[in-house]
Amino acid sequence: MVNEYEIKKQICEIGKRIYDRGMVAANDGNISVKINDNEFLCTPTGVSKGFMTPDYICRVDKEGNVLEANGSFKPSSEIKMHMRVYKHRPDVKSVVHAHPIYATSFAIAGIPLTQPIMPEAVIALGCVPIAEYGTPSTNEIPDAVEKYLPYFDAVLLANHGALSFSDSLLAAYHKMESLEFYAQLLFNARALGGPKELSDEQVKGLYEIRRQFGLKGKHPADICVGGKNSCHACGGCSVAHGVGGGAADGDLVAAITKKVIESLGK
Numbered sequence: 001m002v003n004e005y006e007i008k009k010q011i012c013e014i015g016k017r018i019y020d021r022g023m024v025a026a027n028d029g030n031i032s033v034k035i036n037d038n039e040f041l042c043t044p045t046g047v048s049k050g051f052m053t054p055d056y057i058c059r060v061d062k063e064g065n066v067l068e069a070n071g072s073f074k075p076s077s078e079i080k081m082h083m084r085v086y087k088h089r090p091d092v093k094s095v096v097h098a099h100p101i102y103a104t105s106f107a108i109a110g111i112p113l114t115q116p117i118m119p120e121a122v123i124a125l126g127c128v129p130i131a132e133y134g135t136p137s138t139n140e141i142p143d144a145v146e147k148y149l150p151y152f153d154a155v156l157l158a159n160h161g162a163l164s165f166s167d168s169l170l171a172a173y174h175k176m177e178s179l180e181f182y183a184q185l186l187f188n189a190r191a192l193g194g195p196k197e198l199s200d201e202q203v204k205g206l207y208e209i210r211r212q213f214g215l216k217g218k219h220p221a222d223i224c225v226g227g228k229n230s231c232h233a234c235g236g237c238s239v240a241h242g243v244g245g246g247a248a249d250g251d252l253v254a255a256i257t258k259k260v261i262e263s264l265g266k
């Protein structure tokens with residue numbers, strides 16, 4: 001098992017990555033990692049997540065109460081949102097919250113990410129719904145997010161940003177990267193006259209490949225079996241129904257996507 005100091009270093013590295021990639025401005029964003037059922041590491045409130053060192057990282061219990069914090073550091077003001085995810089998703093080991101420009105623009109415009117436009121996004125993310133607006137740091141955001149947790153691995157937060165979670169810190173971060181990339185492509189395609197969506201048959205083929213590879217996490221490929229063709233056909237992803245099983249590894253998704261593209265070309 002990776003020691004705790006290493007995990008703190010990894011949280012700092014991911015913080016730097018979200019900051020360097022413009023997924024957060026100034027002191028925005030927060031990251032947490034589950035150590036065990038009652039111990040979690042999280043970023044402190046009110047600091048730039050791009051310039052943290054391991055001594056910045058706080059330790060909290062499952063209610064978000066401080067177990068350990070150096071100097072004047074206090075846990076993220078959004079710790080309740082993180083804890084709500086862990087409570088409802090025992091498979092989740094890490095949560096990332098950021099304000100990436102394109103994804104947050106969709107969250108502000110009230111447009112969920114439901115259009116099937118590229119294999120990677122369909123396989124790795126499925127759909128990304130929008131949780132109703134809540135005042136930051138209150139229970140309003142956890143309450144709004146809760147109903148989506150059993151069915152999705154990423155959620156937009158209305159007029160605020162995005163939340164992703166997975167079975168490792170890197171996988172949770174990769175979900176955020178995939179989500180932002182998907183949002184950027186969708187934005188650009190809309191500006192170019194509108195995307196040519198993948199057909200229901202093509203989406204079904206991608207879901208089948210996801211199932212064959214046994215990718216973990218909550219995804220319409222697992223939720224919609226026997227129901228509608230896909231979550232993409234449900235309209236807005238506001239109706240969540242069914243269950244699924246962790247997270248897509250980046251290399252695996254790339255390998256699958258290659259296979260899909262090859263088979264689509266036949």
Ligand code: 13P
Pocket residue numbers: 027028029030043044045046047075076077078136
């Ligand atoms: P914290 O610095 O308290 O984690 O808050 C940042 C943020 O993005 C709130 O939404």
